[in-house]
Amino acid sequence: MDDVEVVLAHHECATLRVGDVFLKVDGDQARTDVEVAAMELAPVPTAEVLWRRAPVLALGRVAGVPLGRLGSPSTASVEAWRAAGVAVRRLHEAPLPGWRGRSIDAKAVSLDEECGWLLANGVLPAELIERNRAIAEAALRPWEPVFMHGDLHVAHVFVDRDRVTGVLDWSEAGQGDGMYDVASVTLVHPERLDDFLAGYGDDVDRDVIRGWWALRSLTAIRWLVEHGFDVDAPGGELDVLRRNG
Template sequence: MVVAHSERATLRVGDVFLKVDSDQARIGVEVEAMALAPVPTPKVLWHKPPVLAIAAVPGTALGRLGEPSTASPAAWAAAGAAIRRLHDAPLPPRLGRAGRGLDELAADLDGECEWLVTNGVLPADLVTRNRQIAEAALRPWAPVFTHGDLQIDHVFIDGDEITGIIDWSEAGQGDALFDLAILTLGHEENLDDVVAGYGTDVDLDVIRAWWSLRSLLGVRWLSEHGFDPFAPGCEIDVLRSARARLP
């Protein structure tokens, strides 16, 4: 078992990953996105609802949230270059996770902030300061082809080369800086290398805003699905680091 929660499960059998998901639309998005993406993706072996079988990609993950990455600066830059190729590709037909409307996103953010404070999960000051930082992400953006869940352990490398990007179920039209932010969440020290590989002007304040926004939105979901946002280097530490950067 690789990962399992109430929405889906992923199992590994040898060099084959079996993704079990009752939401066939989500599986369909993943298959379609992998076919369209101009970056290395897993090979689809077969698809028999509710199971999608894909081949393992070679190499190792770029890193893990909460752990120092041992990948080279060149590997991080290669990840940035791969993301740029994706973002420059023709738009997929539907909105993805990174394409949520600003009003919906702001309402969800306000609701989660209220829940965090009301339930005593986090200090009000920590939530308020990060809510202020997150505001910069709530701005108009031009849609690009986004992965939508570009966590560091979804990018695989062999040396300094990208060998595969996995887990495309949230892909679609969205905000380019969302992808860059999710990849570098908890790994701020690698942001400059990613941006260098990406090869264009990037608003770093918006990326930092997405770090705060993503972490604020994720605490409750992670806690309710068996993950620990309080683990060292994870979402709560990201929020604390963001507050520390403020004057």
Template sequence: MDEVAVVVAHHERATLRVGEVFLKVDGDQDRADREVRAMAAAPVPTAAILWRSPPVVALAALRGRAIARLGHPSSASAEAWSAAGAVVRRLHDAAVPSWPGTGLDEKMASLDAECSWLIANDVLPQDLVRRNRAIAEAARRPRPPVFMHGDLQVAHVFVDEDGAGRGNVTVTGILDWSEAGRGDGMYDIASLTLGHREHLEDVVAGYGSGVDLDAVRGWWSLRSLTAIRWLDEHGFDPFAPGCEVDVLRSQLQPH
């Protein structure tokens, strides 16, 4: 029998791997329904749904590997990052979903409260919070909504670089569509490059025109500021090298 490996687990949902099958368990049935709906509508590669028996969705493993891991240098080529940018553009150019992506309004609304919590509990220096709070304002700029993935972190983007250097780079799939819906495309680009700012130029090269770099940097700050308490409460370490707190520190360095 194949061993059962826990890929990720927290209070909201969990993903297990059994051989070449991933079992995603989500107690929120509406969210799970939206995820399946988004995967069906997205004009980009996704994992194949093998079967579904609420609260579980079984997904086939993707070919290749994740483009990077947060907190670790990426071994993926510039071509791979550009290919990821091109796939994100294809998603953003698709028909806009009728339902809103989850999370962005809550993040915006909670920004001041989370900043106050970080300072009041001596989690971060006041100056670091204050200056990132100012940078985060650029994320508030109104933009036309697009088909947004909503959680486009590097671990969710798989690439196959067989033949890299000859243009043979393939994005084999994008995982975890539970936050997908109508929203801000710059949030996706920021999520993909969070902690990997050195690859932003490669992603933009693949994505093409229309990238608001100030908004991307604003989302880096806003996402990190509003995530720290949640990460801590769910067993993750935002202080790990290269993760959210380091992202906030890097925001104060010259671009």
């Protein structure tokens, strides 16, 4: 009998591994609906959907290793990062999915609320929060919607040498700003941005990417704290804000 490995678990969902099968348990079936629909539409490699019986989604194993991990230098080659850029560009140029992501106005409201919470709880010095909030404003501009992954953490992109073998965790996918994906995959490895853009294309505004680094980090901290994550881990959100500010 295979052992059961807890890959990730928090108050909203959990991912378990049993042999080569990954079981995602999520009480919000709307998120699972989005994940399955996005994987069917995405023009990039994804995990195979083996079966679905609410609240469980069973996925097959993806070959390769993550492009990087939190708190450790990425050992992936320049070619692997370039391949990731090519894959994400292909996604962003694909036909739009039929549902929208969060609006600019919603993100602006979230930024206000989360900065207020950070200040009220003394999580970071007020000056650092305000500097990053000013940087985040660059991301809050009109954008042409693309097919956005929505949670393109570096550990969600799997590679084998110089080939992308799978992109995981599509529950936040929808129409949105492509620069959010670019910022997400390079959030904890900003030194690999040039390698990624060598495949994606360098026709990007780096101030916008830096703005998304700040906005994503500022708005994620409360959720991470409430779900038991260490936001002060090396390379985590607090490190990003200190680096950005």
